[in-house]
Amino acid sequence: MTDEVRSPPGRAARRTLLVLLLAVVTVVAILWALQRQLIYFPDSTPVPPADTVVPGARDVTLHTADGLELGAWFVPAAPARDTGMAVLLAPGNGGNRAGRAGLAEELGRRGLAVLLMDYRGYGGNPGSPSEEGLAADADAAAAALEQLGYGAGQTVYFGESLGGGVVAALQARRPPAGVVLRSPFTDLADVGRHHYPWLPVRSLLRDRFPVVDHLAASEVPVTVVYGDRDSVVPTELSARVADRTGSLAERVVLPGADHNDPVMFGPRVAAAVERLARSAG
Numbered sequence: 199m200t201d202e203v204r205s206p207p208g209r210a211a212r213r214t215l216l217v218l219l220l221a222v223v224t225v226v227a228i229l230w231a232l233q234r235q236l237i238y239f240p241d242s243t244p245v246p247p248a249d250t251v252v253p254g255a256r257d258v259t260l261h262t263a264d265g266l267e268l269g270a271w272f273v274p275a276a277p278a279r280d281t282g283m284a285v286l287l288a289p290g291n292g293g294n295r296a297g298r299a300g301l302a303e304e305l306g307r308r309g310l311a312v313l314l315m316d317y318r319g320y321g322g323n324p325g326s327p328s329e330e331g332l333a334a335d336a337d338a339a340a341a342a343l344e345q346l347g348y349g350a351g352q353t354v355y356f357g358e359s360l361g362g363g364v365v366a367a368l369q370a371r372r373p374p375a376g377v378v379l380r381s382p383f384t385d386l387a388d389v390g391r392h393h394y395p396w397l398p399v400r401s402l403l404r405d406r407f408p409v410v411d412h413l414a415a416s417e418v419p420v421t422v423v424y425g426d427r428d429s430v431v432p433t434e435l436s437a438r439v440a441d442r443t444g445s446l447a448e449r450v451v452l453p454g455a456d457h458n459d460p461v462m463f464g465p466r467v468a469a470a471v472e473r474l475a476r477s478a479g
Contacts, residue, residue: 237327237360237386237405239292244322245269251299252306258346260315260338268323268335271295271314272346273302279309283375283475284348286339287314288361288368290381294321298358304468310475311348315339329363329405336368350374354475357382359431359457362439363407370412375478376447377413378421378471381428381457383435384410384442392432410442419447421474423467425455447474 248255248271260268275281285305289298295316302312317335318325325331343353354376357365362382369377383389385408390399413420420443424436440449450470455461 237291238319240317240320240327241292241294241297242319242322243294245294245296245316248272251296252303254306255302258313258342260335260342262318262334262338264331264334266318266323266325266334268318268325268338269295269316269321270339270342271299271302271312273306273312273314275309275311276307279307280311281309281472281475281479282352283309283479284311284313284343284346284353285471285475286336286343286353286355286365286368286374287312288336288339288355288357288364289314289316289320290359290361296321298463301463301468304465305471308468308472310354310472311346313339313343313346329407332364333367336364337371340368340372352479354378354471354478356380356471359383360386360407363409366409366412367407369416369418373416373418376419376421376474378423378474379409379436379439380423380462380467381425381431381436382409382422382439383407383431384438388435389431392435409439413439413443416444419445419474419478421448421450421470422446423450423452423462423470425452425457425459425462427454428457430457447477 248257252273255271255273258270258272260270295314298314302314305312316323317327318331319327350372353374355365355374356378358380362379386406387400387403422440426433452461
């Protein structure tokens with residue numbers, strides 16, 4: 199009969215701790231490498247020609263500073279109601295521009311021309327999305343609008359969710375007539391901490407989109423629109439953006455609305471954009 203050989207209790211505990219530590223490090227390393235796949239959800243399917251989706255619209259090519267050519271749609275204003283103003287529409291982190299055709303049409307009927315952009319990697323566009331890349335895409339969209347006859351002073355930037363981070367940074371580089379933020383967050387880390395409270399999100403994130411930092415001292419009039427039942431961007435984050443914006447023009451709260459409910463892309467949102475455009479134009 200042989201005696202059973204046992205490891206000292208302290209050694210077994212250290213071994214267990216080491217295994218747990220290695221598991222945590224592995225998970226964090228994987229999340230670091232794949233984090234942009236948790237942020238951006240592009241529909242890379244090529245979109246149809248603009249005028250087959252929105253009557254009177256036309257395709258536009260955006261030329262970025264880093265050499266990409268990106269597809270976008272330009273929707274002209276209804277002639278009878280033309281305000282002489284345009285909207286640069288920066289979408290959220292999913293889908294492509296075809297999903298915002300209805301909102302672009304609604305804005306056009308209200309007398310606002312619309313440049314409906316897609317970021318790199320979205321809607322058949324080349325490239326992969328990142329904060330730096332989306333900034334270059336927004337710069338290219340603003341330049342395209344200027345070539346179409348709408349300078350920054352004749353343009354309202356409309357940012358939807360993640361697009362709010364894109365246009366908040368753009369307005370600091372190129373101040374427009376106004377900014378509309380739909381379902382904005384204070385910064386991306388705050389959203390990440392809400393959805394992944396067990397992760398050191400602020401330390402891990404490479405793309406930050408610090409909305410409040412860009413708007414706190416801005417003199418550009420800002421309208422903030424959000425639903426009070428948002429399950430993607432917590433309502434309190436959007437409210438905090440409105441509270442901390444340097445020049446708040448209007449706060450529009452849509453009762454009972456979640457992040458992607460139809461009302462978030464409908465006439466009430468378009469009316470808020472129109473009000474700001476007409477007051478700022």
